[in-house]
Amino acid sequence: QQQQQQLQNNHVKLIQCINMATSLSTEKRSSLREKGLKYLFRGITQYATGEMGQETIQSKLHSDILPICLAGLLRGGGGSTPAEQYASCRILEAASILLGYDNHQDDEYVRAIHGPLVRVVKVVHRAVQVRRAALRALAMACFIGSWSSTSEASGESIVLDELECVMDLCEEVGKEEFRGEKVDSRLRATAWECWALLGTLLGDVCLAADGDGDEDEEGEEYYEDDDGEEDVTSGSRSRRRRRGVMVLPVLSECLDSTKDLELRCAVGGCLALIHEARLNLGMKMADGDNASDRRYGKGSWDGSEWEVTMDEIKQRVAELSVESGKHMSKKIKKDQRASFREFMSTIVDDESPCEVVTFRGGQLTLNTWREIIQLNFIRLCLQTGFQIQLMTNETLQMVFGADASVLNTITQLSQLEKRHTQSKTSEASKQAYNDRNKSRKSKMRAKYSFLEADGDGF
Numbered sequence: 001q002q003q004q005q006q007l008q009n010n011h012v013k014l015i016q017c018i019n020m021a022t023s024l025s026t027e028k029r030s031s032l033r034e035k036g037l038k039y040l041f042r043g044i045t046q047y048a049t050g051e052m053g054q055e056t057i058q059s060k061l062h063s064d065i066l067p068i069c070l071a072g073l074l075r076g077g078g079g080s081t082p083a084e085q086y087a088s089c090r091i092l093e094a095a096s097i098l099l100g101y102d103n104h105q106d107d108e109y110v111r112a113i114h115g116p117l118v119r120v121v122k123v124v125h126r127a128v129q130v131r132r133a134a135l136r137a138l139a140m141a142c143f144i145g146s147w148s149s150t151s152e153a154s155g156e157s158i159v160l161d162e163l164e165c166v167m168d169l170c171e172e173v174g175k176e177e178f179r180g181e182k183v184d185s186r187l188r189a190t191a192w193e194c195w196a197l198l199g200t201l202l203g204d205v206c207l208a209a210d211g212d213g214d215e216d217e218e219g220e221e222y223y224e225d226d227d228g229e230e231d232v233t234s235g236s237r238s239r240r241r242r243r244g245v246m247v248l249p250v251l252s253e254c255l256d257s258t259k260d261l262e263l264r265c266a267v268g269g270c271l272a273l274i275h276e277a278r279l280n281l282g283m284k285m286a287d288g289d290n291a292s293d294r295r296y297g298k299g300s301w302d303g304s305e306w307e308v309t310m311d312e313i314k315q316r317v318a319e320l321s322v323e324s325g326k327h328m329s330k331k332i333k334k335d336q337r338a339s340f341r342e343f344m345s346t347i348v349d350d351e352s353p354c355e356v357v358t359f360r361g362g363q364l365t366l367n368t369w370r371e372i373i374q375l376n377f378i379r380l381c382l383q384t385g386f387q388i389q390l391m392t393n394e395t396l397q398m399v400f401g402a403d404a405s406v407l408n409t410i411t412q413l414s415q416l417e418k419r420h421t422q423s424k425t426s427e428a429s430k431q432a433y434n435d436r437n438k439s440r441k442s443k444m445r446a447k448y449s450f451l452e453a454d455g456d457g458f
Contacts, residue, residue, distance in 0.1 A: 017043025045385030207244030
C-alpha cells in the first residue's frame with residue numbers, strides 16, 4: 001500500500017512537471033524556458049515510475065514532450081540558447097528509456113528525432129556540449145528502439161537502418177577532422193562512447209570477425225538478439241560484418257595522438273568490446289575455463305591481418321596503465337591508471353571484467369563489457385533517477401537481466417531515509433529533543449514549585 005501511494009505521488013509530480021514545461025515553453029525569456037525543460041527532465045527521470053509513468057510519457061509524447069523539445073532545439077532566429085538546446089537533447093535521451101522496447105511508437109519516435117538531431121551534430125558552429133547531447137540522444141533512441149519487435153510488413157526492424165546510419169556518423173565524427181574542421185576531443189569521446197553503446201547490439205561476428213574465413217557468401221549481417229544468440233538478417237554490405245575490426249586503425253591512432261583522458265577512456269572501451277567479441281568467437285566452439293584457454297583459443301588475433309595492429313594497441317594500453325609524468329595532474333593520473341588497468345586486464349590478459357551495482361534490494365553483478373558499457377551510458381543519462389528506474393522500468397531490467405521482484409525487495413533504509421529518520425537534523429530527532437525539553441521543564445517546575453507558593457508550605 002505504501003508503494004502504491006508512492007507511485008500515485010510520483011504520477012502527480014510528473015503531471016505537474018509536464019504542465020509547467022508546457023506553460024513555460026511559450027515564454028519569451030530563455031531562462032524561463034530553460035527552467036521548464038529542467039523540470040521536465042526531472043519529472044521524466046525521477047517521477048515517471050512504473051506502468052503509470054510509462055503510459056503518461058507515451059500519451060504526452062507527441063502532444064507535449066516532442067513539440068517542446070524540438071522547439072527548444074530548432075527555434076529559429078537564434079531564439080534558443082545553448083543551455084536550452086542541451087536540455088532539450090537530454091530530455092529526448094531520457095524519454096527513449098521510458099518508451100520501452102516493446103512499444104509500437106518506437107519507430108515513429110526514432111524517425112521523428114533522427115533528422116533534427118543529425119542536423120545538430122553535423123553543424124560545426126553549434127556548441128560542443130549541444131552536439132554531444134544530440135549524439136547521445138540519437139544513440140540512446142536507436143539503442144532502445146532496436147529491442148522493439150520487427151515490422152510485420154518487411155520482417156526487419158525499421159530501427160536497424162537508423163542504427164547503421166548513427167554508427168557511420170559516430171565513426172566520422174570520431175576522426176580528427178569532420179567536414180574540413182578539427183573536431184573537439186570531447187565530441188570525439190562522445191562519438192566513440194555512442195559507437196560502443198550501439199556496438200553492444202551487434203553480434204561477435206560483426207564486431208571481431210576477419211571476414212575471410214567466416215563470412216557468408218551472401219554477405220549476411222549478424223545482430224545479437226535478446227538471448228545473446230546471433231540473429232542473421234540478409235543484407236548487401238559485407239562491411240557491416242567487419243565493422244569492429246575496420247575501426248581498429250582509427251582507434252589506435254586516437255590512443256597515440258591524443259592526451260585527453262575522456263577520449264582515451266572512450267577508445268579503450270571500444271577496444272575492450274571488440275577484443276571481448278574476438279575471444280567469444282573462440283569460446284563458441286569449446287568453452288575455456290581460464291585465461292590461457294581464452295588467449296590461445298580460436299578467438300586469438302594470431303595469424304590474422306590485424307595481428308600487428310592489435311600488438312601495437314596492447315603495448316599502448318599497457319603503457320597508459322602505468323603512465324606518469326609532471327604533465328599530468330594527480331587526479332588525471334589516478335583516473336587514467338585505474339581505467340586502463342581494467343582495459344588491460346581484458347585486452348592484454350584476456351580476463352573478464354567485473355562491475356557490481358549496489359542498490360537497496362541487493363546488488364547486480366556485470367561480467368561483460370557489453371553490460372558495463374550499457375550501464376555507464378544509461379547511468380549518465382538518468383543520473384539520480386537511475387536506481388528508481390532500474391527498479392521499476394521493464395526495459396532496463398531486460399537489458400541487464402535483472403529480476404524485478406529481487407530489485408524491489410527492500411531490506412534496508414536508503415541514505416535519504418536514514419537522513420530523514422536517524423540523523424540529528426531529522427524531524428524525529430527534533431521531536432524527541434522537544435519532548436525531552438518539555439519533560440525536563442515539567443520535572444523542574446514540580447521540584448521547585450514550593451518557591452512559587454505564598455508561604456503556606458513554610
